[in-house]
Amino acid sequence: MKLALARSLRxxxxxxxxxxxxxxxxxxxxAIVVYDLRDYQRNWTSDINxxxxxxxxxxxxxxxxxxxQVARENLDLLRLRPHVQAAAIYTAxxxxxxxxxxxxxxxxxxxxxxxxxMLMDGDALIVYRRIVSDGETIGTVYLRTDYEMLQRIRDYVxxxxxxxxIAMLSALAMSTRLQRxxxxxxxxxxxxxxxVVEQQDYSRRAMKMSDDEVGVLVDSFxxxxxxxxxxxxxxxxxxAELGREVGERSRAEQEIxxxxxxxxxxxxxxxxxxxxxxxxxxxxxxxxxxxLRAPLRHIDGYAHMLEEDAAGQLDAGMRRYIDTIRGSARxxxxxxxxLLAFSRLGRKPLELLAVDMNDLVxxxxxxxxxxxxxxxxxxxxxxxxARADASLLRQVWVNLLANALKYSAKRGDxxxxxxxxxxxGAVARYRIRDNGVGFDMRYVDxxxxxxxxxxxxxxxxxxxxxxxxxxxxxxxxxxRVWAVxxxxxxxTFTFELPAVQAQTTEDKP
Amino acid sequence: MNFQHVEILLVEDSSADAEMTLRTLKRxxxxxxVEWVKDGVEAIDYLFCEGTHAARGNGQPKLVLLDLKxxxxxxxxxxxxxxxxxxTKAIPVVMMTSSREEGDLLASYQLGVNSYVVKPVDFDAxxxxxxxxxxxxxxxxxxxx
Numbered sequence: 273m274k275l276a277l278a279r280s281l282r283x284x285x286x287x288x289x290x291x292x293x294x295x296x297x298x299x300x301x302x303a304i305v306v307y308d309l310r311d312y313q314r315n316w317t318s319d320i321n322x323x324x325x326x327x328x329x330x331x332x333x334x335x336x337x338x339x340x341q342v343a344r345e346n347l348d349l350l351r352l353r354p355h356v357q358a359a360a361i362y363t364a365x366x367x368x369x370x371x372x373x374x375x376x377x378x379x380x381x382x383x384x385x386x387x388x389x390m391l392m393d394g395d396a397l398i399v400y401r402r403i404v405s406d407g408e409t410i411g412t413v414y415l416r417t418d419y420e421m422l423q424r425i426r427d428y429v430x431x432x433x434x435x436x437x438i439a440m441l442s443a444l445a446m447s448t449r450l451q452r453x454x455x456x457x458x459x460x461x462x463x464x465x466x467x468v469v470e471q472q473d474y475s476r477r478a479m480k481m482s483d484d485e486v487g488v489l490v491d492s493f494x495x496x497x498x499x500x501x502x503x504x505x506x507x508x509x510x511x512a513e514l515g516r517e518v519g520e521r522s523r524a525e526q527e528i529x530x531x532x533x534x535x536x537x538x539x540x541x542x543x544x545x546x547x548x549x550x551x552x553x554x555x556x557x558x559x560x561x562x563x564l565r566a567p568l569r570h571i572d573g574y575a576h577m578l579e580e581d582a583a584g585q586l587d588a589g590m591r592r593y594i595d596t597i598r599g600s601a602r603x604x605x606x607x608x609x610x611l612l613a614f615s616r617l618g619r620k621p622l623e624l625l626a627v628d629m630n631d632l633v634x635x636x637x638x639x640x641x642x643x644x645x646x647x648x649x650x651x652x653x654x655x656x657x658a659r660a661d662a663s664l665l666r667q668v669w670v671n672l673l674a675n676a677l678k679y680s681a682k683r684g685d686x687x688x689x690x691x692x693x694x695x696x697g698a699v700a701r702y703r704i705r706d707n708g709v710g711f712d713m714r715y716v717d718x719x720x721x722x723x724x725x726x727x728x729x730x731x732x733x734x735x736x737x738x739x740x741x742x743x744x745x746x747x748x749x750x751x752r753v754w755a756v757x758x759x760x761x762x763x764t765f766t767f768e769l770p771a772v773q774a775q776t777t778e779d780k781p
Numbered sequence: 782m783n784f785q786h787v788e789i790l791l792v793e794d795s796s797a798d799a800e801m802t803l804r805t806l807k808r809x810x811x812x813x814x815v816e817w818v819k820d821g822v823e824a825i826d827y828l829f830c831e832g833t834h835a836a837r838g839n840g841q842p843k844l845v846l847l848d849l850k851x852x853x854x855x856x857x858x859x860x861x862x863x864x865x866x867x868x869t870k871a872i873p874v875v876m877m878t879s880s881r882e883e884g885d886l887l888a889s890y891q892l893g894v895n896s897y898v899v900k901p902v903d904f905d906a907x908x909x910x911x912x913x914x915x916x917x918x919x920x921x922x923x924x925x926x
Contacts, residue, residue: 311893555882565879567901570797573904598904605902 324401343370385412474501610737629655636669655693658769671738680708811915821854849878
């Protein structure tokens with residue numbers, strides 16, 4: 273391609289030079305030839321006319337004296353002029369008076385002369401000239417000469433071709449060498465461009481050989497290369513940066529995948545840790561219960577022993593002190609037991625089964641051991657079964673029923689506790705209503721808190737853990753519990769549990 | 782040197798608990814001769830006549846009241862030693878503890894404890910419990926001679 277380009281450029285330049293040279297030569301030669309031919313024609317006709325005039329002058333007397341011999345001798349002088357083919361002198365009457373023919377030829381002469389003038393006849397030029405004497409035409413000169421115009425043109429064409437050929441050869445030889453001055457810098461640029469394209473090497477530069485337009489081209493080309501190199505460099509840098517970012521992103525994605533993969537393990541690990549922590553907490557609560565119970569037992573025990581041993585010396589006030597000490601110690605023992613019971617709730621996994629609520633309520637009432645409970649508590653119709661852990665749910669009923677009985681006890685025989693239940697879609701709802709002392713709805717939020725009580729210890733016994741236990745158990749079942757009350761008008765506790773679905777009941781043996 | 786026959790070996794690190802137990806047993810007339818040791822190591826020494834009790838020659842107790850949590854050697858370790866050794870295997874052991882931790886309860890029974898009693902906070906209940914245990918094992922129960 274490089275070679276073809278070089279050839280192409282060189283050939284074009286050569287063609288231009290040669291064509292220009294040819295045109296110049298042809299124009300020059302043509303001009304010379306035209307000028308020369310015109311000059312020749314002018315000179316020749318002038319010469320012939322002069323010849324005819326001379327012949328007319330010298331032949332005038334011969335005609336006047338009717339001496340053909342003289343006329344013939346005059347014509348013979350034309351031997352000195354080899355171009356003259358034939359000549360003749362006619363009398364005024366048009367008869368041939370004397371003739372001349374170039375030696376070795378026998379031309380035909382016109383029978384009578386024509387009007388004065390010059391005319392062409394093939395390769396010959398014919399001139400007629402009046403012979404005038406004393407203002408009277410006495411005869412006519414006939415002159416026939418070679419006319420060499422065509423021959424001359426042929427010669428000129430031959431010369432012009434030869435000259436042109438030689439000139440073109442010279443021009444070819446010279447321009448072949450001289451054109452390199454122009455083509456070489458261009459070809460150098462072309463070569464560099466070729467290499468840049470083929471090797472993608474933008475650090476190449478074309479060599480500047482001159483300060484002309486090609487030099488400017490070289491500068492511009494190099495400038496462009498530098499710019500391309502700079503941009504290519506920037507592009508490479510940004511490409512590398514991009515590649516690095518892509519790599520980083522890919523690494524980050526790998527990391528995410530790895531972390532995700534590890535996440536489950538960590539969740540398992542954390543769950544195990546949580547379970548361990550939970551177990552530790554339970555172990556802690558048991559050892560606390562152990563360590564707290566022992567001193568309480570000692571307080572109560574020693575107060576008792578003091579009371580026994582000093583029985584005779586104690587007055588009523590002292591006895592009251594000792595009773596208070598013992599009462600407080602026992603109270604704290606109950607608190608610890610209740611707290612332990614509450615914390616134990618989270619320990620056992622739920623055993624969810626369909627629970628017969630009527631049966632459970634009756635068993636809970638028996639457990640309360642309240643003889644009057646059976647007469648006070650009225651179960652309104654069959655209760656819907658719930659899907660629950662029976663042993664935990666029993667604690668719910670025991671606590672709620674005990675509360676209802678406790679807070680309605682002041683009503684005596686008119687105390688009433690009603691248990692009812694209903695199925696509401698997927699939910700089983702239970703209600704325990706009493707007509708006891710009720711509570712102030714402003715403090716309903718505190719009702720289910722651990723150790724939260726709305727009544728003083730003097731009014732009603734209790735530790736404030738029962739409702740907290742109720743709420744915790746109901747929440748563990750995915751249910752909810754709430755209360756509505758009014759002071760001295762009673763309270764209604766409601767809790768909801770997941771109802772037993774049809775197939776679940778069938779599953780039950 | 783005490784050659785009187787010991788009815789009960791009380792293993793209890795808490796002197797208060799020990800005093801209340803001893804008082805109850807004596808006041809109720811269940812046992813007058815009770816040997817009290819303060820931890821598991823001493824209990825083992827007593828039972829196998831080792832260390833400070835090497836020279837005692839008054840036979841084995843009819844009942845061991847064993848506290849669970851004690852320094853040096855706890856109740857479970859003592860129980861394990863006793864139930865593995867033919868010399869002490871037949872002696873009734875009642876675990877008396879402050880808490881009913883499931884693990885302790887289970888371990889005690891697997892090691893062959895004869896009874897497991899939680900000491901109530903209430904002294905009246907405590908005294909009643911101690912009395913019942915003593916009455917049952919020393920009076921109602923027939924042990925091999």
